[in-house]
Every structure is written in C-alpha cells, then in structure tokens.
Amino acid sequence: MAACGSEQAGDSGTPSSGRSAVAGADKLKACPAAPSKPPVSNGLPDISLPCLGSGPDVRLADLRGPLVINVWAQWCGPCRDEAPYLAALAKSGKVTMLGIDYDDPRPELAVKFAGEEGLAYPHVIDQDKQIQRALKVGGPPLTAFVDDKGEVAYVHRGVLTSQEQLDTLLKEKLGVTP
Template sequence: MIARLLALVAATLALAACSPTAEPSQPPTSAPADLASLRVEYGLPDCPVTDPATLQVADGLPQTQLTCLGSDAVVNLAGLERKPTVVNLWAQWCGPCREESPYLRAGLAELDGVAFVGVNYNDPRPEWAIEFAGLVGWRYPHVIDADKSLQVPLRVPGLPTTYFVDADGRIVGVHAGPFESTEQLLTMADDYLGVR
C-alpha cells in the first residue's frame, strides 16, 4: 500500500514538473562579464543602438527599455530602426520555441531587408538562453524581458509569440504559437510586411 502511494506521489510530481504552465525557478544568474563572453562565443551580434527618448508610435512597439542579452546595452523597443521587423518572444525552457527555431533561422536567411529581434521572455537563465540562441543559429540581436514587462503592452498570449512590425514602426500582425514551417513564416512576412 505504501509502495503504491509513493509511486502515485512520484508520478504526480513528475507530471507537474513537465507542466508547460509552470513558471521557471529563479536560480542565481551569471555575472555580466561571463554573459558577454558567452554571447561572443556563440556568435550573437550586438544589439542595435536606440534613442531612449523615442516615443511609441500608434499601434507600435512600446517605449520599453530592455537589456541586450549578454551585454549591458539597453534597447528602447520603440526606437528600433524603422524597417520591416520580426520580433519573436521566446525562452530556452519553452518546448514550442525550440520546435520553431529552424524556421526562424531560415526566415532570417530568406528575408532580405527584414530585421529580426529576439526577446528572451520570462527566462531566469540568461546563460542558457545565450547558449540556446547560439546553438540553433539565431544570428540576430536578442534582448531580455525577465520580468514580463511586455505582458500588458503587447498582450502576450504565451510563448512563442511573433510580432510583425512595418517600416513605420506599427505592429501589423501577430502570430501566437510556434511556426510550423519556414513557408508559414515567409507567407506571413509577405502578408503583413509585403516582403518575400
């Protein structure tokens, strides 16, 4: 009887640990110097320089200051260069984010003139995030939103979520959930941004 009860408790704990809605724990983070060297090691580019005073345009990305993943540079999302942009919210602990990773990498290679920006969202392990982004080949800038400051202004439904931002800085499309193919990403970029 006790063996059955212990087995039931162990099974329940195992299932709870795999729950996709579980919030990640908050372990100690690496020192900034360690993160900077990791970013270089995994080939992640510098984040763009933005003006912190740039205001949000109507229907645009919020005037939110986020730190670059693996550096101390601060990026104002509202101040990103005015060009077609794909903004993808992800976390290294997110299974669907891992599933869509090759499609984002391929989309970056296919979409000339389109900027990509990753937002490492609600992720307590920036060192693992850098390693993940590097290993899957996401050679574009990433910022950190560990405290979910974009939750309200972007109405983030969950991870992954991708925002299509036009050359005027307006969010013209949102895709909640993972991309299922490169073609799906390319079609949405064409539909929302007019690029292929």
C-alpha cells in the same frame, strides 16, 4: 497551437545581473544602438530591455521595420521547434530581427540555445515580463511583425509550424517577399 506557459518554477523575478559574464554571450550578435524616435500609436511599448549578448539596452519604441520580433525562452519546447524557420529568415537578410528571451531565469541557457539554434540576430532579455501587456503575451512563442512606421502590423501567438507559414506572414503583413 502549442505555447509554453508563462510561469516557471524557481523564477525569482529578479533581473539578471552581470550579463557580460554569461559564458558565450560575446558570441551572440550585438544589440545595435537605435536613434531615439517618438513612440507611435499601435507601436511597440516604450520600454528598454537589456541585451542578452553585448551592446546597449534596446528601447522597443525606437524600432522600425520591416522587423520580426520573436518572443522565446530556452525552456520552451515549441520555441525550439520554430527556431530553424527564424534562423533561415535571419540568414535571408530580408528583414531586421530581434529576439526577446522572455520570463527566463537562466541567461546562460538562453545564450546556449540561441547559439545552438543559429539565431544570428540580436536578443534582449525580458525576465520581468514587461512586454506582457502591450503584446498580450500568454507565453512564448510569439512572433510580432512591425512595419516601417513602427506599428505592430500583426502578432502571431503560438508556434510557427513551417517556413512557408512564416514566409506567407511576411508577405501578407509586411509586404516582404522572402
């Protein structure tokens, strides 16, 4: 499986500021406000990440499924390869989706990538790799499947290689027929 490394030259490790000033960010799907819920065992980490587009920060522990979370970066070639499958899933409306722009020092290029690839779902920024330990992220891409109780049912590390593979994972891990 191909995956991108997690270290990038020129990454200052400083959180992005002025996200609303990023060209095109207003064209991305806004991050929704989610009601506060208690963290669950084997669930998403209790951290909040800023929205790449408009909308509030997203507290991951509040999220419930069926949910597909894709960890990506605009500099990651395999992330570009799997983007059409994720875009098609988002269009189906069968599950909630969230993108996490991971370890990415160029939010303006991330916005451009999400727009060009038709990733019509909310995206948050994790420039400081806060999810690394909880989801055991070696580097993007990574796709997590979260059930209706908020538990992480499965984590696929590496690139998704076909729509059929993604559809099979949805059915097997979340009981969702695409």
